[in-house]
Amino acid sequence: MTTVATDAVMDYDEAMRKFDPVMGLEVHVELHTATKMFCGCPTEFGAEPNSQVCPVCLGLPGALPVVNEKAVESAIRIGLALNCEIAEWCRFARKNYFYPDMPKNFQTSQYDEPIAFEGHLDVELEDGSTYRVEIERAHMEEDTGKSLHIGGATGRIHGADHSLVDYNRAGIPLIEIVTKPMVGAGERAPEVAKAYVSALRELLRALDVSDVKMEQGSMRCDANVSLRPHVGDPLSEEQLAVPLGTRTETKNVNSLRSVERAVRYEISRHAAILDGGGSILQETRHWHEDTGITTSGRVKSDAEDYRYFPEPDLVPVAPTRETVDALRGTLPEPPGLRRKRLQSDWGYSDLEMRDVVNAGAVELIEETVAAGASAAAARKWWLGEPSRRANAEGQDIVTYAAGLGLTPAHVAELDGLVASGRLNDSMARQVLDGVLAGEGTPTAVADARGLELVQDDGALEAAVDKVIEANPDVAAKIRDGKVAAAGALIGQVMKEMKGQADAGKARELILAKLQ
Amino acid sequence: MTDLPTDLTRATAAGLADALASGAISSVEVTQAHLDRIVAVDGQVHSYLHVDGAGALAQARSVDDRRRAGETLGALAGVPIAVKDVMTTKGLPTTCGSRILEGWVPPYDATVVTKLRQAGLPILGKTNMDEFAMGSSTEHSAYGPSHNPWDLDRIPGGSGGGSSSVLASFQAPLATGTDTGGSIRQPAAVTATVGTKPTYGGVSRYGLVALASSLDQAGPCGRTVLDTALLHAVMGGHDPMDSTSIDAPVPPVVEAARAADVRGMRIGVVKELGGEGYQPGVRARFDESVALLQELGAEVVEVSCPNFEYALAAYYLILPSEASSNLAKFDAMRYGMRVQPDGVDAPSAEQVMAATRDAGFGPEVKRRIILGTYALSSGYYDAYYGSAQKVRALIAQDFASAYDKVDVLVSPTAPTTAFKLGDKLEDPMAMYLNDIATIPANLAGVPGMSIPSGLADEDGLPAGIQILAPATKDERLYSVGAALEAALVDRWGGPILDRAPELGVAAAAKGA
Structure with missing residues (x-):
């Protein structure tokens, strides 16, 4: 150049x-x-x-x-x-x-x-x-x-x-x-x-x-x-x-x-x-x-x-009042009003809605909600990784997602997997990575990668016991009522379980054992 | 029905149509007769830029076959025709009389040409014209002028001098024309033939290489009023490809030509067209024609159209303005001529455009492009193009108030008989003045016709009378034209073209 x-x-x-x-x-x-x-x-x-x-x-x-x-x-x-x-x-x-x-x-x-x-x-x-x-x-x-x-x-x-x-x-x-x-x-x-x-x-x-x-x-x-x-x-x-x-x-x-x-x-x-x-x-x-x-x-x-002059090969355009009125009747809801309606339907804060609009994700979220996801989940998933990557590529989210074949139906399916308890958040993120990498639908990716929360409470209990035993000082703090300290233990439990555990359940178990 | 002459080229189109319909003759015979005539005389007249013998005969054979098979065919099926070179013809060169389009073969037919083909008229060839229809003599054709069969040293009119001379020298019974300021009517007048400029929008402009879009109108040319009407009916009608085309049936022109009745009609003589500058012989034949119309039962009054005085000036602003834009497309990029500029190693597109336009356009075309470019320039637009449009509206008003009083208007078609080749070539204003009587109709979009009124006493050359009617009332031209024609032919004792000198056939054959 x-x-x-x-x-x-x-x-x-x-x-x-x-x-x-x-x-x-x-x-x-x-x-x-x-x-x-x-x-x-x-x-x-x-x-x-x-x-x-x-x-x-x-x-x-x-x-x-x-x-x-x-x-x-x-x-x-x-x-x-x-x-x-x-x-x-x-x-x-x-x-x-x-x-x-x-x-x-x-x-x-x-x-x-x-x-x-x-x-x-x-x-x-x-x-x-x-x-x-x-x-x-x-x-x-x-x-x-x-x-x-x-x-x-x-x-x-x-x-x-x-x-x-x-x-x-x-x-x-x-x-x-x-x-x-x-x-x-x-x-x-x-x-x-x-x-x-x-x-x-x-x-x-x-x-x-x-x-x-x-x-x-x-x-x-x-x-x-x-x-x-x-x-x-x-x-x-x-x-x-x-x-x-x-x-x-x-x-x-x-x-x-x-x-x-x-x-x-x-x-x-x-x-x-x-x-x-x-x-x-x-x-x-x-x-x-x-x-x-x-x-x-x-x-x-x-x-x-x-050297403009009136085009002699064309006749004037003279729309009748009736035509114009009829066309006025075909106008869609103004995007501003529509946004306000959607915001109220979805229960987003002003800030949340603005993020969605700025990301150009209104239609995607609308379609994702229509496909069965909750509004909160739809926003979380679209504005997360896909949005970050689209930005990094200098593309808008719609074009970016379309290029990778990521659809609102996929996101709704992903949300369904979390809601049903099959995936936790971090697993869902891995599944999304897989979908973005072109590995297939969320279910297919989860299957292929063997991602599924361990539902066996025995294994989880064993891991909890092991972590409590290894961290007596933290355990003591929790016993003294410092519940916030449980976070440190949950992290270790998840590590023990190689991420395939339900963090909520781990927390419940830890607190039950120490209170 | 009159008997057909032994020389088929002397027959009328109506006569040929009847004979073809009855099976007395074949289209191949008629077409061949005209092709032979072209070989015999066109060396002297130079009416054609391109003759398509093989194509014409193929079309003729096809019509004959269809007729033998019992198909219902159009009124003019099998009657050959010459097409002005301004109309695109698929597979046939279309040059508009310009170097810049030399060698261009259009990939599509003009709507008029499509209609001719569908109606079964074999196309003999393409007729000569002033370059892009700019002129009144064919002298501005890049391929040399056509000659007037009445006197080969004289002009056959223009821009449609190819079509008028084709008819006057019996090289075709019918021809098409286009009329932007008189290009059908003035050539008809100076060759003693008939030509109609229909109402603007009456005939499709799709496939007519545009000169001035708001003025251009295609129309029929023939040797009799009825022949012209028959062709008008074939060419006319709505075309969805032309936004300015009138969505209505063709006016009943053939019926009017056959009825030839002016009884009870009010005819207005335009005061402003016919005084100073009109040749005495032209004036005399016009006055006789008007008297004859009165004898035939029409009421004649004088009508004033005061704004016609400004028509020529307005016309020469509007026409060049539109032309300067219409002709911009000839830029060597996609079709036609391409010239490399001298002494430039790797010329830019712009340099090639300029060199091509310089080499490809003749002086009259350049003159009008420059004129139009100037008139449309910012700062001059209102004074020139804007004022001209106002004059145009005033002229339309003149017509409207005239037609409140009368059914048709009449005037001499052109102020003079055919002038000598070369006489006005160096004097554009003198050339432009030839169209003084025909231009108002184009500015107002009303229909007009020229028919022969006789021969001027001082030079023995043809003069024409122009008939003008209100928009969409084209049939009135044919009522008046046919009635007057019948009375005049009766007075002359036969068609006026019988008095034209015989062309030296043998000499032409030698030259060919």
């Missing part, structure tokens, strides 16, 4: 003392309609390159687009779920620019007449407070093809020998959701950015309009960041009155964690430049997941002119 000159960055806390960050997020969501935005080609991910194409999405001379009604419905539902106004009449527009992955050399998009506008999404932060993200617009457009640059060091077009283009993605319906400038977040800006994208993903998943797989690109985030001088409290009138600084747009930040990191990095980078008396270049930046930095992309100058 070629070396990239690393920019100076300012310590984040210092940056926050000197500057006030403002963000704007643009999120592109690929809809999971069966067919593309303007033609009948399938949209499946991962097919043989250029196997899902036709004259329309290849932009062959003479071909014409026809709007996918299903995509319009999805766009309206997204708009409604984001509390937006829905346009009574709007048009598509052509965004003109030349690029080989764009078959027509214009993108059919929407310009000044988006299908949805003026909405908001309330986002819950880690401390339980709420930040309202104002939504500027959500509009419909088509995806471009995908360029693969061969040769060269970076995989980018610069320095490549040649490029290949896969047009399977060309024409897949996209919804672009654009926020208004997000002000007043102060030092929590990176967290707010992440929480917004997370909440949006949760909402889109609940709407069942997209796969929202950031790692596959079905949800992509561009983060705009600018700084202005810090003059007071982030929400104070003086602070809000300060004009916005020059922004940079960091493209394709494709995981929740990266959203937070990229915003944080750009804040520190801007701060260093501004503090040194420099000025920010309005440009797009590339995010580097591995090194956690951004590098300069193309300069966005005023010369960039997309």
